[in-house]
Amino acid sequence: MLAKSSENIPDIVIGRLPLYLRALRRLQQEEKDVTSSHELGKRLDISSAQIRKDLSHFGGFGKQGTGYRIEYLIEKLQDVLQVNQEWMVVVVGAGNLGIAISRYRGFQDRGFRIAHLFDVSPQKIGLAIDEFVVKPIADLNKTIRDEGIKIAMLAVPAEHAQSVADQLVDAGVQAILNYAPINITVPSSVQIQYIDPVTHLQHMTYYLNEG
Amino acid sequence: MLAKSSENIPDIVIGRLPLYLRALRRLQQEEKDVTSSHELGKRLDISSAQIRKDLSHFGGFGKQGTGYRIEYLIEKLQDVLQVNQEWMVVVVGAGNLGIAISRYRGFQDRGFRIAHLFDVSPQKIGLAIDEFVVKPIADLNKTIRDEGIKIAMLAVPAEHAQSVADQLVDAGVQAILNYAPINITVPSSVQIQYIDPVTHLQHMTYYLNEG
DNA sequence: AACTGTGAAGTTTTTCACAGCC
DNA sequence: GGCTGTGAAAAACTTCACAGTT
Numbered sequence: 059m060l061a062k063s064s065e066n067i068p069d070i071v072i073g074r075l076p077l078y079l080r081a082l083r084r085l086q087q088e089e090k091d092v093t094s095s096h097e098l099g100k101r102l103d104i105s106s107a108q109i110r111k112d113l114s115h116f117g118g119f120g121k122q123g124t125g126y127r128i129e130y131l132i133e134k135l136q137d138v139l140q141v142n143q144e145w146m147v148v149v150v151g152a153g154n155l156g157i158a159i160s161r162y163r164g165f166q167d168r169g170f171r172i173a174h175l176f177d178v179s180p181q182k183i184g185l186a187i188d189e190f191v192v193k194p195i196a197d198l199n200k201t202i203r204d205e206g207i208k209i210a211m212l213a214v215p216a217e218h219a220q221s222v223a224d225q226l227v228d229a230g231v232q233a234i235l236n237y238a239p240i241n242i243t244v245p246s247s248v249q250i251q252y253i254d255p256v257t258h259l260q261h262m263t264y265y266l267n268e269g
Numbered sequence: 270m271l272a273k274s275s276e277n278i279p280d281i282v283i284g285r286l287p288l289y290l291r292a293l294r295r296l297q298q299e300e301k302d303v304t305s306s307h308e309l310g311k312r313l314d315i316s317s318a319q320i321r322k323d324l325s326h327f328g329g330f331g332k333q334g335t336g337y338r339i340e341y342l343i344e345k346l347q348d349v350l351q352v353n354q355e356w357m358v359v360v361v362g363a364g365n366l367g368i369a370i371s372r373y374r375g376f377q378d379r380g381f382r383i384a385h386l387f388d389v390s391p392q393k394i395g396l397a398i399d400e401f402v403v404k405p406i407a408d409l410n411k412t413i414r415d416e417g418i419k420i421a422m423l424a425v426p427a428e429h430a431q432s433v434a435d436q437l438v439d440a441g442v443q444a445i446l447n448y449a450p451i452n453i454t455v456p457s458s459v460q461i462q463y464i465d466p467v468t469h470l471q472h473m474t475y476y477l478n479e480g
Numbered sequence: 481a482a483c484t485g486t487g488a489a490g491t492t493t494t495t496c497a498c499a500g501c502c
Numbered sequence: 503g504g505c506t507g508t509g510a511a512a513a514a515c516t517t518c519a520c521a522g523t524t
Binding site for chain 1: 481482483484485486
């Protein structure tokens with residue numbers, strides 16, 4: 059369907075779709091077949107109207123009177139988000155974090171497969187981390203190009219993040235998930251998202267009562 | 270100062286303050302003394318007007334004609350966010366992720382200190398991870414109460430996240446950073462934030478061109 | 481009776497644009 | 503000349519409320 063997807067959908071709406079998808083997969087695990095904007099909203103702490111409006115951007119996925127067939131809606135959201143396929147991803151940085159990311163089993167069934175793990179440090183290169191052998195950054199460009207990899211996760215120290223990002227972009231990467239606690243500049247054609255636990259913690263401490 | 274902080278500041282504004290703080294610390298490392306809303310905005314890809322308006326909620330931190338003194342602004346933002354002190358934090362879950370979090374050196378100088386690492390698994394309990402010895406979940410309540418800990422990071426499997434969160438809240442925790450890829454329900458007096466890399470990746474794949 | 485999809489209304493957030501100060 | 507702080511305007515986003523369908 060994707061009926062109206064040629065219109066410009068607000069980015070804030072796109073950002074909520076993965077949350078819907080995650081909750082729907084959960085409902086599916088609970089053996090449910092059908093849900094409603096109200097049930098979904100209660101789980102996500104989002105208003106039912108918001109969910110209906112968000113979904114309506116892409117066409118009518120529900121049925122009046124009954125709600126949404128979970129399996130069908132999952133499929134449709136996966137289509138919209140283009141995660142009905144497996145994206146190859148590289149991880150750069152084989153420190154604590156890069157290794158933890160590489161070992162995490164939760165990417166696979168949500169559309170992503172880690173293909174390679176890179177590091178600069180000669181001590182790390184060649185190291186076996188589960189199914190990965192740490193590769194030298196020198197091979198980054200060729201590997202990404204040869205395999206047509208579009209997505210990278212960046213887990214290097216802040217000082218090196220920009221320079222590695224530049225190399226990734228140069229190699230053809232179109233989306234970067236940056237774990238380094240620093241802002242990075244990329245061409246506007248490249249997607250970037252940040253993960254920095256400290257910003258979340260600092261956001262929450264604003265509301266805490268005392269020391 | 271915190272002149273107008275008794276008004277209700279929009280949460281979306283609060284969420285940007287940690288980003289400002291992070292960028293300012295960076296500028297400071299670069300030996301700069303003064304910055305402007307324009308410079309800051311360029312680094313963060315946020316409009317200068319937005320930055321000025323955000324900061325103006327808390328009083329006048331800048332000087333017309335010259336801009337913001339970096340050191341002073343950092344201090345003020347730390348005051349606003351209550352990170353001019355060190356918050357004790359517990360990590361629950363001593364798997365790959367929990368261990369990586371516990372080893373991460375980046376919390377300390379931004380207002381947080383990991384005090385304890387917990388796990389349920391008898392195999393994990395007693396294990397030494399850097400300066401931590403993995404403690405049993407059974408001790409969670411007493412430890413958090415005794416030490417007055419207000420913040421927890423949750424790195425357990427999705428199935429256990431809600432039940433552990435309930436125990437944390439019960440023990441008096443007021444803010445939870447949840448790394449498990451599942452929505453959790455907490456009383457409205459408790460802050461919750463989520464980290465799920467896959468939602469970020471799925472957000473970005475929407476914009477990618479092809480498989 | 482229960483629920484979706486959606487214009488219209490309401491609210492929040494961002495940007496504009498400029499007076500006032502350094 | 504360069505910059506902040508801020509009302510006013512504009513844009514974006516959310517909620518309301520209900521016609522229409524199962």
